[in-house]
Amino acid sequence: MPERPQCALPVVTIGGFLGAGKTTLVNAILRRADGRRIVVFVNDFGAINIDHALVETVEQDRISLKNGCVCCSLNDDLVAGVAQFARSDAAPDAVVIECSGVADPRALDASLDALEAAGLARLCTRLYLLDVACFDSLPFEDSEHIIDHAAASDVLLLNKTDLASAEQVAAIRQTLEVAAPYSAILETQQAAIPPDIIFDDHSRDHRPTDFPSTDDRRDNHWGERYVQWSGQTEEPLDRRRFEEFARSLPKQCVRAKGLLRFSDDPQSTVLFNLVGHRATLDMSNGPSTQSASLIVAIGEKGMLDAAHMEASFLALLSPELTTELKHCRKPDIRSAPRTNHQLSRDQGRSNSASDGTSPKLDSISRSMAFRVTRLCWRE
Amino acid sequence: MTETLFFGGSIVTVDDAFQAPEAVAVRDGAIVLVGTLSDAGAALSDDCDRVDLAGRVLLPGFIEPHSHPLWAAKTRGAPVVDVRAETVPTYAAILAKIRRRVRVARPGEHLLFFGLDAQLHPDMEAPTRTLLDEIAPDNPVGIQTSNCHALFMNSAGFDACGIDENFPTPTGSVIERDDRGRPTGMIGEAITWKALETFYQAWGDDRLNDEFRASIEELVSNGITTVTEHLYLPFYKAYYLSALKQGLPLPRIAAYQQATTDDMQVEKMVVGDDRLWMAGVKIHADGSPFVGNIWLTKPYLDTEITRQRMQLKPGHTGGPNYPQAYFDRMVRTYFGQGWQMSVHTQGDATIDMVLDLIETILSETPRADHRFRLEHCALMRQDQIERAHRLGVLCSFFINHITHWGAPIEDALFGPERAAHYMPAGSAAKQGMRISLHADTPMTDPSALQLMQAATTRIAGDGRCLGPEERIDAETALRAVTIDAAYQIAMEDRLGSITPGKHADFVVLDANPLETGATKLADIGVRETWLAGQRVWSDA
Numbered sequence: 001m002p003e004r005p006q007c008a009l010p011v012v013t014i015g016g017f018l019g020a021g022k023t024t025l026v027n028a029i030l031r032r033a034d035g036r037r038i039v040v041f042v043n044d045f046g047a048i049n050i051d052h053a054l055v056e057t058v059e060q061d062r063i064s065l066k067n068g069c070v071c072c073s074l075n076d077d078l079v080a081g082v083a084q085f086a087r088s089d090a091a092p093d094a095v096v097i098e099c100s101g102v103a104d105p106r107a108l109d110a111s112l113d114a115l116e117a118a119g120l121a122r123l124c125t126r127l128y129l130l131d132v133a134c135f136d137s138l139p140f141e142d143s144e145h146i147i148d149h150a151a152a153s154d155v156l157l158l159n160k161t162d163l164a165s166a167e168q169v170a171a172i173r174q175t176l177e178v179a180a181p182y183s184a185i186l187e188t189q190q191a192a193i194p195p196d197i198i199f200d201d202h203s204r205d206h207r208p209t210d211f212p213s214t215d216d217r218r219d220n221h222w223g224e225r226y227v228q229w230s231g232q233t234e235e236p237l238d239r240r241r242f243e244e245f246a247r248s249l250p251k252q253c254v255r256a257k258g259l260l261r262f263s264d265d266p267q268s269t270v271l272f273n274l275v276g277h278r279a280t281l282d283m284s285n286g287p288s289t290q291s292a293s294l295i296v297a298i299g300e301k302g303m304l305d306a307a308h309m310e311a312s313f314l315a316l317l318s319p320e321l322t323t324e325l326k327h328c329r330k331p332d333i334r335s336a337p338r339t340n341h342q343l344s345r346d347q348g349r350s351n352s353a354s355d356g357t358s359p360k361l362d363s364i365s366r367s368m369a370f371r372v373t374r375l376c377w378r379e
Numbered sequence: 380m381t382e383t384l385f386f387g388g389s390i391v392t393v394d395d396a397f398q399a400p401e402a403v404a405v406r407d408g409a410i411v412l413v414g415t416l417s418d419a420g421a422a423l424s425d426d427c428d429r430v431d432l433a434g435r436v437l438l439p440g441f442i443e444p445h446s447h448p449l450w451a452a453k454t455r456g457a458p459v460v461d462v463r464a465e466t467v468p469t470y471a472a473i474l475a476k477i478r479r480r481v482r483v484a485r486p487g488e489h490l491l492f493f494g495l496d497a498q499l500h501p502d503m504e505a506p507t508r509t510l511l512d513e514i515a516p517d518n519p520v521g522i523q524t525s526n527c528h529a530l531f532m533n534s535a536g537f538d539a540c541g542i543d544e545n546f547p548t549p550t551g552s553v554i555e556r557d558d559r560g561r562p563t564g565m566i567g568e569a570i571t572w573k574a575l576e577t578f579y580q581a582w583g584d585d586r587l588n589d590e591f592r593a594s595i596e597e598l599v600s601n602g603i604t605t606v607t608e609h610l611y612l613p614f615y616k617a618y619y620l621s622a623l624k625q626g627l628p629l630p631r632i633a634a635y636q637q638a639t640t641d642d643m644q645v646e647k648m649v650v651g652d653d654r655l656w657m658a659g660v661k662i663h664a665d666g667s668p669f670v671g672n673i674w675l676t677k678p679y680l681d682t683e684i685t686r687q688r689m690q691l692k693p694g695h696t697g698g699p700n701y702p703q704a705y706f707d708r709m710v711r712t713y714f715g716q717g718w719q720m721s722v723h724t725q726g727d728a729t730i731d732m733v734l735d736l737i738e739t740i741l742s743e744t745p746r747a748d749h750r751f752r753l754e755h756c757a758l759m760r761q762d763q764i765e766r767a768h769r770l771g772v773l774c775s776f777f778i779n780h781i782t783h784w785g786a787p788i789e790d791a792l793f794g795p796e797r798a799a800h801y802m803p804a805g806s807a808a809k810q811g812m813r814i815s816l817h818a819d820t821p822m823t824d825p826s827a828l829q830l831m832q833a834a835t836t837r838i839a840g841d842g843r844c845l846g847p848e849e850r851i852d853a854e855t856a857l858r859a860v861t862i863d864a865a866y867q868i869a870m871e872d873r874l875g876s877i878t879p880g881k882h883a884d885f886v887v888l889d890a891n892p893l894e895t896g897a898t899k900l901a902d903i904g905v906r907e908t909w910l911a912g913q914r915v916w917s918d919a
Contacts, residue, residue: 106465114902140483144476148466178475182468 015105016129128153154276253299388432408911440604440884441827445817456590463494602886628915659719673726684791785839799846
């Protein structure tokens with residue numbers, strides 16, 4: 001089994017054709033890092049537009065920001081570039097790589113594999129942006145490339161919906177739902193998505209946002225678009241039933257994270273991460289400070305149905321309840337006296353994924369990745 | 380006279396002693412001395428070219444012992460549309476892509492899609508002629524499976540290829556038909572490759588020449604200096620000669636002619652200084668494990684994939700490609716002409732049949748150095764490995780099955796016991812057999828380093844290890860893509876190691892594959908490729 005040392009840096013890739021909104025997204029990530037120290041490798045160094053007040057130092061191919069983030073020019077040796085940050089004493093919290101506008105984002109796979117094999121990094125999220133306003137006017141080959149590239153993403157942003165008609169957006173969405181069945185598709189303007197969807201950090205201390213920019217009205221209204229759900233239980237989980245639960249998640253949410261204990265190995269904490277249709281399980285070897293299993297899911301309003309999540313969470317806990325639920329349809333958590341669990345329904349931004357009850361993850365030694373549609377566990 | 384001195388890096392000779400010399404001296408395309416820098420320098424004139432490896436690693440050029448370079452250009456290059464699962468993840472997405480392509484097609488344009496995969500496209504159904512007619516009423520359309528062994532066509536496709544109810548099914552091929560004999564969509568084995576030529580020809584030679592250049596570039600950029608063309612057909616020769624004439628960096632080509640009938644002539648071809656030659660004859664004893672047309676002693680698993688997507692009945696054990704008598708006659712004929720035989724075998728029942736035949740032939744007409752090759756060898760049993768080795772039969776393993784299809788091989792097709800010994804390179808190496816590893820391009824991309832990683836880790840795409848006992852060590856893996864691969868194409872006296880007298884074919888790598896560790900082999904950078912003493916590719 002591939003091993004992931006504790007320090008493996010989460011890597012986010014951002015793909016998309018020229019003009020799809022990659023730079024806008026990169027600028028937003030740098031501006032609103034939420035306390036994360038992020039290193040961004042960009043293609044077009046000159047296009048990065050950062051308020052001078054936020055800049056600490058500027059070098060030829062590197063801008064350091066006052067919030068701890070760094071923006072680098074993407075040079076030939078990406079592996080060496082990422083490795084250098086991963087090995088440094090003050091390793092960043094995440095690396096973001098902006099792919100070249102015309103290249104297949106999968107061209108990065110070899111570099112990412114090399115970094116994973118070296119234990120320096122791990123793939124966190126593959127984002128892909130698509131400009132819905134100009135998609136229909138592209139030459140056939142270009143639009144087919146975009147469709148192929150989009151299919152290799154975890155989260156696909158149909159961007160610039162404000163510049164296209166509802167019919168256009170609906171038609172493009174329909175095409176991509178078939179072409180990219182394993183991507184979570186979100187409609188965006190200005191490439192705006194919550195950082196909690198981009199990053200999967202479990203144990204990060206949420207620090208106050210560094211730069212409450214004047215342009216952040218939109219960011220402060222995630223709650224209008226996104227919902228967060230969480231569930232917690234003291235009872236160790238049955239692996240097989242968790243598989244079923246995990247399989248149902250991509251229909252509901254864009255991102256889910258969890259700290260799990262399974263009944264066949266209750267001493268171990270397992271980290272669960274899902275983005276789009278891709279899920280990972282990592283064994284944590286570190287001393288555990290919590291006996292509960294905790295799952296958090298983030299999804300779009302209207303897609304993430306809290307009642308449905310509660311029902312499937314209860315089914316995960318107890319098979320008897322599943323039968324019960326089939327009869328009563330409307331889940332009532334109080335009708336489950338044998339479990340000690342909590343369910344919460346959080347609107348918008350919330351810190352519950354990494355509140356004070358989460359354990360510190362000292363060491364992750366075993367890992368595997370799977371696609372939830374073809375679930376497969378091996379340790 | 381061209382002279383070149385290589386020094387200043389690690390030199391992995393892959394000779395018997397794996398000696399680590401300081402320098403290599405090359406004159407006129409041949410290695411003249413391997414040893415200390417002063418000896419090598421003294422062997423050449425003072426104004427020789429000096430190549431400072433600058434800490435990098437010089438190895439013998441890689442040998443890909445079972446691929447199809449020209450055929451890869453035909454099969455995979457534009458305008459063929461890539462629909463492999465890594466690009467187009469579902470069957471529904473493939474159909475949508477075909478519909479979009481048909482909408483922009485010129486009248487009568489031939490459209491070909493490569494990569495339908497019953498194991499990797501989770502919702503796959505066999506496309507029927509009726510469905511494809513509905514999608515494309517006017518354009519010939521073909522969808523080739525990623526294992527290359529089957530093709531689905533619409534009516535315009537069948538018409539273009541001249542396959543109808545009156546067309547007899549050639550021996551060894553499959554044409555699915557309805558009650559009245561009308562083809563219903565699927566064709567398999569040799570007729571597939573014949574039908575595809577109709578599409579390739581419709582696109583013309585300019586297209587093929589362009590794609591062949593790309594195919595050559597892909598080989599040399601992966602450090603491959605010798606490659607076989609398995610399934611060579613006589614008309615391929617013109618393309619190779621043209622590539623050589625244009626000065627393209629064409630790797631050395633060992634051709635294995637496709638055995639289609641027992642009276643087909645095989646040209647005793649030798650072009651240039653070991654640039655293109657007829658190495659032997661290839662024959663298919665069975666088909667592809669992913670289609671279901673291999674011959675097994677124990678049946679396939681009964682799973683959703685075998686039943687729904689592959690449409691196999693429970694208890695399916697497949698069968699050989701040809702009637703036994705026909706197959707025997709073909710092998711005897713070509714072997715009798717003195718050719719090395721390279722036999723495609725996947726199922727263990729097929730391997731029994733082939734080893735029986737080889738044993739009979741060798742007892743009747745003994746030949747000390749016959750080098751019978753078995754190709755792929757997916758489900759070869761331990762007793763068969765021992766028997767093959769006793770007979771002097773060599774195995775070339777298509778090890779990328781593990782990396783590309785490992786999960787379905789174990790879960791959907793054969794179960795954990797057979798999966799643990801699938802492509803049993805470790806067992807064969809333990810017997811002392813000189814094994815080789817191949818990518819079978821266009822089925823998987825050509826990279827000797829990927830093959831080495833696949834054979835030394837046996838880690839499938841989803842992270843599982845398929846049969847740790849069958850892993851081989853890095854040195855065995857390196858030999859399997861250099862000197863032992865050279866042995867299998869009977870060129871070990873001229874290729875496969877950095878030894879005086881041999882051709883100066885080299886690859887320059889960023890790191891030594893004997894030192895990086897198994898999981899990092901595929902990521903080693905290829906910096907330069909040298910063929911016959913000339914730098915034919917560089918990443919600079």
